[in-house]
Amino acid sequence: MNNNKPKYQIILDNIKNMICSGKLKPEQMIPSENQLTNEFGISRVTVRKALSILINEGYIFTVHGKGNFVCKPNFNDFTIQINKNEHNESLEYDSKLINVNIIEPPSNIKILMQIYDNKKVVVVKRYIINQNEKIAYDIKYLPYNPKEPILEKEFHYINYQVSNFTESTAQNIKKIMNIRADKADESLSKILNIDKDYPILILEETIKDINEQIIGYGTTFFISNKYKLTGI
Amino acid sequence: MNNNKPKYQIILDNIKNMICSGKLKPEQMIPSENQLTNEFGISRVTVRKALSILINEGYIFTVHGKGNFVCKPNFNDFTIQINKNEHNESLEYDSKLINVNIIEPPSNIKILMQIYDNKKVVVVKRYIINQNEKIAYDIKYLPYNPKEPILEKEFHYINYQVSNFTESTAQNIKKIMNIRADKADESLSKILNIDKDYPILILEETIKDINEQIIGYGTTFFISNKYKLTGI
DNA sequence: TAGTGGTCTAGACCACTAG
DNA sequence: TAGTGGTCTAGACCACTAG
Numbered sequence: 001m002n003n004n005k006p007k008y009q010i011i012l013d014n015i016k017n018m019i020c021s022g023k024l025k026p027e028q029m030i031p032s033e034n035q036l037t038n039e040f041g042i043s044r045v046t047v048r049k050a051l052s053i054l055i056n057e058g059y060i061f062t063v064h065g066k067g068n069f070v071c072k073p074n075f076n077d078f079t080i081q082i083n084k085n086e087h088n089e090s091l092e093y094d095s096k097l098i099n100v101n102i103i104e105p106p107s108n109i110k111i112l113m114q115i116y117d118n119k120k121v122v123v124v125k126r127y128i129i130n131q132n133e134k135i136a137y138d139i140k141y142l143p144y145n146p147k148e149p150i151l152e153k154e155f156h157y158i159n160y161q162v163s164n165f166t167e168s169t170a171q172n173i174k175k176i177m178n179i180r181a182d183k184a185d186e187s188l189s190k191i192l193n194i195d196k197d198y199p200i201l202i203l204e205e206t207i208k209d210i211n212e213q214i215i216g217y218g219t220t221f222f223i224s225n226k227y228k229l230t231g232i
Numbered sequence: 233m234n235n236n237k238p239k240y241q242i243i244l245d246n247i248k249n250m251i252c253s254g255k256l257k258p259e260q261m262i263p264s265e266n267q268l269t270n271e272f273g274i275s276r277v278t279v280r281k282a283l284s285i286l287i288n289e290g291y292i293f294t295v296h297g298k299g300n301f302v303c304k305p306n307f308n309d310f311t312i313q314i315n316k317n318e319h320n321e322s323l324e325y326d327s328k329l330i331n332v333n334i335i336e337p338p339s340n341i342k343i344l345m346q347i348y349d350n351k352k353v354v355v356v357k358r359y360i361i362n363q364n365e366k367i368a369y370d371i372k373y374l375p376y377n378p379k380e381p382i383l384e385k386e387f388h389y390i391n392y393q394v395s396n397f398t399e400s401t402a403q404n405i406k407k408i409m410n411i412r413a414d415k416a417d418e419s420l421s422k423i424l425n426i427d428k429d430y431p432i433l434i435l436e437e438t439i440k441d442i443n444e445q446i447i448g449y450g451t452t453f454f455i456s457n458k459y460k461l462t463g464i
Numbered sequence: 465t466a467g468t469g470g471t472c473t474a475g476a477c478c479a480c481t482a483g
Numbered sequence: 484t485a486g487t488g489g490t491c492t493a494g495a496c497c498a499c500t501a502g
Binding site: 264265266280283294295296297298299300 | 486487488489
């Protein structure tokens with residue numbers, strides 16, 4: 001029997017089934033909290049617990065004063081987990097530091113990083129390695145702050161742990177990713193030991209702090225047959 | 233004053249601030265529900281409401297019997313919204329049907345779709361159009377069921393609405409995406425009116441039902457300079 | 465005005481953890 | 484055993500919606 005199933009789970013499964021089986025259709029209102037309270041003979045708080053899970057899982061949405069409604073399915077969002085494959089197994093890549101420099105940023109980087117003065121940037125260049133094989137070339141730019149030691153920044157970048165270099169604010173950033181395809185140019189083909197014009201998957205990331213200040217910009221060039229992105 | 237802010241919001245903001253400012257560090261336990269109840273002078277239910285939001289937003293996780301702990305930031309997941317740009321604006325693409333056929337699937341499709349008998353498949357070929365310009369070529373395979381009218385399937389595919397062809401079970405599917413880069417081969421270059429070897433961003437999707445049965449497989453070939461994927 | 469969801473309480477009992 | 488989170492109740496009052 002289901003006697004060890006919590007009550008909120010019973011009502012949750014019940015509504016989920018009605019949505020999945022099509023008894024409740026997108027945009028249709030589901031029974032009100034009061035109705036569910038009476039039908040299932042449970043308290044409103046417990047009903048609301050089940051509903052809040054349905055909301056979080058994207059099954060329903062609420063309109064105050066009107067009711068709860070079935071969501072339209074959304075097939076256009078999916079989540080990329082960079083370090084996981086399609087079976088949700090972790091993929092561990094090594095990285096090999098090529099060099100770290102402090103430079104006057106080239107104009108395209110100035111624009112991308114919204115640098116409007118003569119501030120310098122730190123450039124970190126690395127290889128991404130999988131089983132002793134180069135699979136990508138990675139280049140990251142971050143604002144140079146003479147007061148901060150560079151080595152610490154390097155360390156963090158190299159370990160892919162944080163992107164804004166201080167653990168204290170690590171939860172406080174926003175990341176924007178772009179994905180596109182290109183062919184390897186002369187320079188990249190030498191760096192990655194591949195033929196010129198070999199297909200490359202490019203991941204571009206811009207990292208902003210809570211004030212929309214850009215605190216990092218990076219590009220990773222993946223050799224296309226050695227890497228693919230997987231999403232669910 | 234903050235008098236119109238609900239109590240759960242106050243405690244929510246408070247804990248969020250402690251995490252973002254670094255007062256509470258990853259893996260560290262946050263004050264217990266009882267402590268929060270006393271400190272903030274609010275009921276446990278309200279405290280739990282705030283905590284459940286923090287859990288959903290990925291700030292904390294719970295260990296039964298031990299407490300609530302600050303999550304490690306995860307920079308490796310991001311969400312791709314296929315029809316949105318980086319400013320979260322909707323992008324609407326048109327599609328133009330090229331043709332629909334019922335064929336004996338080629339062997340690579342048989343493997344991908346796990347077809348082990350002589351079942352046929354429906355093939356839908358389309359262009360994706362943006363402002364009267366072809367930006368991609370799209371090909372989708374779905375199991376052919378002689379009992380179902382094909383036109384309905386077409387319609388659904390063309391409208392990008394559902395991927396398993398019956399609204400009733402639309403919430404009940406799983407989608408796996410792969411993203412990779414390649415160059416246009418002879419045939420694709422003709423289809424998309426581009427040079428051979430032009431860079432192509434490839435989106436591959438496999439759609440499974442709740443029983444892990446493959447109910448659709450599709451590939452979209454984007455002309456790289458006309459399309460990029462954006463994620464947050 | 466009747467019905468809907470939103471916030472909140474005080475209290476109960478249970479399951480898990482760790483000393 | 485003391486402390487933690489997990490489930491659940493009966494009830495209150497409020498804000499929003501729509502006729």
